[in-house]
Amino acid sequence: MKIKTEIAETHFELAGNVDLSQVLLTLNLRASVQGERLDSLNRLLELDLPPLKSYGANALLSWRKDRLDLSDLEVRVGKSKLTGKGAIDNTGPRPGAKIKLTAPLIQLDDFDLGDWSPEAREEEAVHKADESEEATKGAAEKADQEEKFANLSSPEVLGKVDGTLEVAAEKVMSGKDELGSGLLTATLNQGRFSLDPIKLNLPGGSLFFALSIKPGREASEASVRAIVENFDFGVLARRAKPDTDMGGTINLDVDLKSSAKGLDDLLAKANGHFDFSGHPVNLNAGIVDLWAVNLIAAIASKGDEKGSKINCVVGRWSMKDGILRPETFVIDTSKIRICGTGYANFKKEQLDLTVAPTAKKGEYFSLATPVGVKGKFDDFELGITSGGLLSTVVLFTTSPLHASLRRIVNDKLPENGQDICGMAIGPEDRPRELPPGCRHLQKK
Numbered sequence: 001m002k003i004k005t006e007i008a009e010t011h012f013e014l015a016g017n018v019d020l021s022q023v024l025l026t027l028n029l030r031a032s033v034q035g036e037r038l039d040s041l042n043r044l045l046e047l048d049l050p051p052l053k054s055y056g057a058n059a060l061l062s063w064r065k066d067r068l069d070l071s072d073l074e075v076r077v078g079k080s081k082l083t084g085k086g087a088i089d090n091t092g093p094r095p096g097a098k099i100k101l102t103a104p105l106i107q108l109d110d111f112d113l114g115d116w117s118p119e120a121r122e123e124e125a126v127h128k129a130d131e132s133e134e135a136t137k138g139a140a141e142k143a144d145q146e147e148k149f150a151n152l153s154s155p156e157v158l159g160k161v162d163g164t165l166e167v168a169a170e171k172v173m174s175g176k177d178e179l180g181s182g183l184l185t186a187t188l189n190q191g192r193f194s195l196d197p198i199k200l201n202l203p204g205g206s207l208f209f210a211l212s213i214k215p216g217r218e219a220s221e222a223s224v225r226a227i228v229e230n231f232d233f234g235v236l237a238r239r240a241k242p243d244t245d246m247g248g249t250i251n252l253d254v255d256l257k258s259s260a261k262g263l264d265d266l267l268a269k270a271n272g273h274f275d276f277s278g279h280p281v282n283l284n285a286g287i288v289d290l291w292a293v294n295l296i297a298a299i300a301s302k303g304d305e306k307g308s309k310i311n312c313v314v315g316r317w318s319m320k321d322g323i324l325r326p327e328t329f330v331i332d333t334s335k336i337r338i339c340g341t342g343y344a345n346f347k348k349e350q351l352d353l354t355v356a357p358t359a360k361k362g363e364y365f366s367l368a369t370p371v372g373v374k375g376k377f378d379d380f381e382l383g384i385t386s387g388g389l390l391s392t393v394v395l396f397t398t399s400p401l402h403a404s405l406r407r408i409v410n411d412k413l414p415e416n417g418q419d420i421c422g423m424a425i426g427p428e429d430r431p432r433e434l435p436p437g438c439r440h441l442q443k444k
Contacts, residue, residue: 001029008044010035016061025064032058034076039116047157048149050113054078059086066090075101078110082167094190097163106169106182118153119215119263153262155216159191172200175242177235179203191216205230205249215262219269222260228252233278248280253426256319267346268322275425278313308335311417316431322347327431330438332417335360339438342373349377358437360413413437 002015016029034056035041039049059073070086086099150157169182180201187194192214200207206229213222234247256272316328322345329340337360342353353373413419413436420435434441 008035009037009040027061027063029061030058031061032056042149046149048118048151050116050118052077052111052113054110070099073099073101079107080105080110082106092162094159095161097161099163100166101168103167103169104171106167106172108172108174108179118151153193153215155191155214158188158193158215161188162190163188174235175239177232177238179235190214192220202229202231204232207231213260213263213266217261219259219261219265222258222266224254224256224258224266224270226252226254234281245282246280247282248278251277251425255427267319267324270319270322270346272319273427273430274315274317274319274324276313276315277421277423277425279421280310280312283310308333312421314420314423314425316423316425318430328420328423328435328438329355330420330435332413332420334415334417337413337417337420337437339434339441341434341438341441350375351377354441356441358413358440360415360437 001018004011004013006012011032011034013032014029016027018029019026036054038052038055041047042049054077056076057074059070062069062071066089068088068090070088073084073086075082080103082101082103084099084101086097089096152158165184165186167182167184169184172179172182180203182201183197183199185196185198187196192212194210194212196210196212198207198209206227208225208227210225211223214220229251230249231251232247233250234244237244237246253273253275256267256270256274258266258268258270260266260269311332311334312330314328314330314332315326317324317326319325324344324346326340326342331338336357338355338357340353340355342351344351344353351373355371355373423435433439
């Protein structure tokens with residue numbers, strides 16, 4: 001038999017042999033599917049699929065009784081190509097699938113999903129007429145236009161099959177940046193979805209990520225674990241601006257346990273820690289220093305090639321029952337140190353943060369106004385904190401006195417931030433007090 005067809009802007013091809021006798025009852029087919037957008041199959045499959053572009057897959061299918069084997073399997077998305085094998089066993093309470101793939105190259109740009117999410121609100125069908133055409137359509141046709149699709153993370157979809165997927169990549173690219181080799185293992189078992197692990201062997205560092213969650217109408221155990229060491233965030237900067245020379249490293253240590261119905265409420269009951277540190281390269285402190293450093297001195301040094309630089313960013317945050325608080329939150333430049341305190345409440349989706357600068361040496365007529373960020377996550381306000389304007393005026397007018405005293409006693413923070421930039425992150429040795437230059441703040 002040989003079948004070629006096109007359905008929902010997708011090309012299907014089947015070719016091979018089928019034995020329908022009751023004794024043998026076997027199927028051996030070469031099957032392939034390809035299309036320009038995977039989500040063109042939404043209506044056919046009644047699923048909200050990701051908008052992968054220029055995709056394709058082909059394999060040799062061998063079916064006998066309750067087992068389907070996939071050999072010579074090849075999957076393509078853009079320039080990324082994966083090969084391997086798989087099997088689907090239908091002898092248990094649910095079909096069980098196992099797929100193992102390897103790839104000489106994975107280009108992350110090929111998997112850019114835009115604003116699509118597996119938990120996004122159900123959307124209307126892909127093909128809609130514009131408003132002028134809809135005005136002329138009948139009620140039945142318009143109802144068909146508004147058809148809804150099931151999300152991939154819904155318990156109804158996840159509960160239909162168990163399976164494992166292993167992907168090993170010899171090279172992972174992000175645009176022109178080479179990230180190293182990678183490994184992904186995903187499992188689905190009785191509706192629980194796990195990524196354990198995702199690994200990237202970065203040049204000079206590594207990335208580890210694990211996730212476990214069981215979406216449903218009732219909350220169940222969920223967890224997130226992430227460890228990133230020496231990730232070059234220039235990769236992210238170049239995605240936004242390809243010709244930038246901005247770079248540096250990011251370190252991350254996240255360990256959260258929660259009880260959640262889905263990804264969107266995982267943080268609402270989370271407990272654990274969320275730590276990060278960054279050491280920028282070719283990133284000027286710029287206007288940040290105007291906040292606290294002598295305005296005249298900052299303007300005078302504007303053309304100085306050795307102008308102020310951001311030394312590091314360090315954040316060690318603890319989370320308890322959905323409320324995230326900084327134990328240490330510092331942005332250190334060669335001229336000032338900016339400290340933060342407050343909280344982010346993921347239950348109520350509210351935040352209340354205060355950041356305040358401290359000049360590293362006494363400056364005459366220095367500004368050091370605390371700034372607050374307060375409100376809902378999607379509707380917050382940025383402004384001077386209560387009493388901040390008055391304290392700024394007092395500090396500004398008395399700066400000749402206290403600046404002179406600071407210079408006499410040499411009470412200043414190190415220009416290179418060495419007392420804070422080397423701070424370790426992770427579960428050990430959690431900070432008990434605010435770091436130097438931040439102790440004037442009161443924790444909220």
